[in-house]
Amino acid sequence: MTSTGRRRGLGRSVLGAVVAGAVLLVLAAPAAIAQTATSLTVALTTSALYGQSVTATATVADAVPGTVQFAVDGTNLGDPVAVGTDGTATSPAFAVFPDVELTASFEPTDDTFDSSEASRTLAVDSTATTTEVSVTATTITATVTPVAPGAGPAVGYVDFFLDGYSITGAYLRNGSATIDYRVPTDHAHDVSAFYLGSNGDLKLSYTTYTRDNPSIDATVASSRPRAASGWYRAPVTVRFACAATSAPLDDDGCAPDRVVATEGARQFVTGSVSATDGGSATARQVVYLDATRPVVRIRGVRDGEVYAHRKTVRCRASDALSGLAGPCVLHQRRVDRAHGFVIRYRARAVDEAGNRRVVSGHYRVR
Known part of the structure; x- marks a missing residue:
């Protein structure tokens, strides 16, 4: 674009009079000096993508x-730029947005030349975008970005x-939109964001993020x-093993091991x-x-006692927690002596946890 220079008048008439006696001296100022018009043009790409960085040359x-x-x-745009020996000056880079108007104002260093101005309006081409979705426990955020060389907040x-x-x-807002929403944790869910575009300057785009739950397994060791x-x-000891799926584990990490020592x-x-x-997952x-052995009691005799005839030995067992895995088992063995004999007995009971109790003893018969 060419701008017609504005003239700035430097000439002005000055009349001075000096009266000395009967003599009148009239001084006249020099005639006005006309300024030379200047011509300024601005070269700028005819269009650019949304937010693209461009420069202009005057x-x-x-x-x-x-x-x-x-x-x-x-x-x-920053400070004035000096005109080079080739008559050009290049602007600092600036981002292009819809209906942006660039103005270039020329000021000569020689007052015999007039200043001039030129402007250009730059169109924005329809620019592709990408949309990304991020999810937290309480929010969903969509971020829309113009595809390079496009730039700037959508x-x-x-x-x-x-x-x-x-x-x-x-x-x-500043290229992002956030809503308060808790995605259910019952199973994996698809979270989608659909950007509708903007007045033809930015194209629509969409994306889907599959929010899955991490995995956790529990094993038992003893x-x-x-x-x-x-x-x-x-x-x-209950040990937990975790693995991330759609996102890293949070700062708490996997559940710690737990020790169970209480019956x-x-x-x-x-x-x-x-x-x-x-x-999340659980x-x-x-x-x-049950770490306690069952109780075994011997009935019918006393350990180490002497009797006149053989006795009937019985055993009774009980377990208060896990219960008995079976009846009390009694074994007896006769050992003959010079005067009579000895009966040695051994009773055993096992509970459902595998705890064993053995009671042994003997009695004599004369």
């Missing part, structure tokens, strides 16, 4: 010395969906094996894990622990 006809002040929508509206069903929408009944007879039935040991995208183990 050309002063006849390479008249001076400076060019560039401005975008009335705001100066504007417009984003619709959010869960498994294809609309949740709500939100306007972009110094003694578990009985077939499911009971343990020594302290139990009891149906002791629930639970561990949980959460991920940065709000996914594992549970049921522990049965």
Whole structure:
């Protein structure tokens, strides 16, 4: 664009009179000096992508010395730029947005030349965008970015969906839109964001993020094996192993190991894990622990006693927690002596946890 130079009048008439006696002296100022008009053109790409960084080149006809002040929508782009020996001055880089107007104002260093101005309006080409979704335990955020060389924060509206069903929408601020929403943790869910574009300057885009839960497994270890009944007879350590899926585990990490040393039935040991995208999982183990041996009692005789005739030995057993795995088992053995004989007995009971109790003794018969 060429701008016609503005003339700035430097000449002015000055009349001075000096009266000395009868002599009148009249002084006349020199005639006004006309300024030479300058011609300024601005070279700028005809269009650019949204937010793309471009520069403009101003050309002063006849390479008249001076400076060019560039401005975008009335705001100066840095300091004035000196015109080179080739008559050109290049602006600082600036980002292009819809209907942006660039103005170049030339000021000559020689007052015999007039200043001039030129402006250009730059169109924005429809620019592709990408949309990304991030999920936390309580929010969903969509971030829209123009595809390079496009740049800058996108504007417009984003619709959010869960498994294809609309949740709500939100306007972009600084290129992002966030809504308060808790994605359920019952199973994996698809979280989608659909950017609608902006007045043809930015193209629509969408994306889907599959929010899955992390995994957690619980295993049980003990110094003694578990009985077939499911009971343990020594302290139990429940260990948890976790793995991330759609997002890293949060700062708490995997659930710590738990030691069960207290006797009891149906002791629930639970561990949980959460991920940065709000996914969570829980594992549970049921522990049965009985570390106490059953009680065995001998009936019918006393250990070490002497009797006149053979007695009937009986055993009774009980277990208060896991219960007996079977009846009390009694073994007897006769040992003859010179005067009579000795009956040695041994009673054994085992509970469901595998704890054993053995009671032995003897009595004499004369």
